[in-house]
Amino acid sequence: MTQTLLALDPRLHLLAAAFYAVAFVTLVIGGTPGGRVGRLAIPAGACGMLLHAAGIVARWIAVGHGPVVTKYENLSAYAIVTAGIAVYLLWRRTSLRQLGLILFPVSFLMLGFGLFSGTEGQNLPPTFGGIWLVLHVCFYFLAFSTAVTAAAASVLLITGKQAPGRTDITAEELDVAAYRYAGLAFSFWGIGMLTGAIWAFNAWGRYWAWDPVETWSLVTWLVFGAYLHLRRFYRWDGRRAAWLLVICFGFALMSLFGTTLLNNSLHSVYFK
């Protein structure tokens, strides 16, 4: 049973990636909003999510824990939440549907990197347990996905490019979307960091140790905070704010994926 599920898991992930690619292609060639081809992006993205979720569940049953230990599991979880936002935007926030042009490829790439990094299961280390760990990782999944969405809006704003035939989104809407999702990312990031501090306290008897991952995380949060203050009080908007948000996203990427490569980080034990 376990072996069957472990064998099934990467195949489901591969299929999910294929559906995300289909959703992206239908968005590119979809034509005008509400067009027949463009509308296919929603079922394609939803099917991808279903298969993706099935893959995660299969793996969960096989290895006995959620997607929190290996790089593959983490990337898979980041990818499904990102794809979830893309499908939500296509379905409920139609004016922001173009963000799917970036969110689906990001999910696709993360699944690709995850599958490439190895799908072997790993047991939970003794410190990996408790509700605070669950909250910690879940809020980081949300933080990353909302940060990707904000960065996607910024990139579209900077490049000024739209899908063929699409004129249904203004620069102002992209700007507001970037601001709002950056605010959500800031909040989720902060909560993820704080729940992580409580988990660390239970696991190691200290809430903060200036571990490289912790420090990068705090720097990222501060940089997002600076972005929000600049927008609110100095009325930064448009391309200038978009560039700053792309830089903030660079910090988030370094914090979540770059620091796990550092040998002197406590977290690097888990994600390699």
Place this chain on the structure above:
Amino acid sequence: MKPFLQRFARTLVNRRLTLLVMSLAAASMLLMLLVPQRGTEGAASLSSFALALGLDSVATAWWFRVVVGAAGVQLLAATFTLARRDLRRLLRERGPGSPEEFAIESPSRFARELRRLGYLRIRRSSQAARYVRDPWGYAGPSLLHGGMVLAVCGVLIVTLTQSAGLIRVVEGQTMAAGTTLDAPRQGPLGVAPVLDHDLTLDRIDVLVWPSGEPRAFTGTWVLSGSDGLTRLVVTTNRPVTRDGVRYFQEQRVGYSFFTTITQGDVVVRRRIDLLQPPSSTEGSFEDVVLADGSVIRAKCLVDEAAGGQPELVLRFEQSGDIVAQDTVTDGASVRLVDMDVTVDAVGRWAIITIERSYGYGLLFTSFFVMFIGAILIYGASPRELTLTRGDDGTAIAEWHASRMPSMYAREQQRLRDAAAREEDDA
């Protein structure tokens, strides 16, 4: 004095200064990441100038503390400023004016729509009535910043009252009250990190995965003193608190091999502590340096899942060359060249962290305050509607969203439609 304080408070919440302090804090932390910190590889190669500036230990450098302190004071000032502003906004007579005012031509329908959308009447006077949807959203910025202030206070209290350390104990061993803890951390107001009771490790239970990898460690510890015996069962990730002291079971657990090493006439008793092996096929290592400078590399192997007994693999090295290697278990002896090694006993050892700082309650409560603040800011943006009466007696509505108005354009349109519909129906 008062104008001076007001000027000082205004300076503290100056936006440029806020951004400057945030940038300085972020830059200091980047230094922490880029410059090798004390105890890490490369720290020894730092120049004397860098050492004088404390770049090898940014977190404890005076200038970093100044930046963090400045940020704390700024946060406090900002919280008061925001709280006053938000309270004023909540209780004001009428909302901000809007260039897109609209007439209420269907009062009853409009009132129903207001109720349906959840607008609450906050103020009413002869000139105007003010309705707000999600008025609690005004508390968001104050709560977020106030939560941060609480967090800073919590960190300050924890740091000042800190008293923590750890101790390694073998099963059956008792450490006497008054023993100083290892790796001590003591704040200026913290009590000395010493044992206040006799501490005995009764047993340590290791739960393993089928592969032999450790899954959880549960230590049964006994505290004894004038007030009797107390048994504490502490599992990794599940600390236990007793009389304000918190006990954390570390995941650093392993086997102690009590050995007698006989080399000619010299008999030495050595306790070799090895970490719990990472799995049933991998060992944990430790180098044992003998009096003559030669090295025995000790490796611990155990198949916990199968209930196996720990084995000690000894490799005798001289001048970097492997001279001999053999495996020995509890009660057995082995000869390595001119040396006899006997394992007299084997027992488990474990490390427990003992911590009695104050302020964690405040610190962790602050997290929830921040959480609520963040949710209110981004999930409950207040929308205001002020109703006034025009010169001809018609009610005029002015709608305003305090944050990201374009997100609520549809809601504004619903209100406009409800206000205008009576005419359409007619």
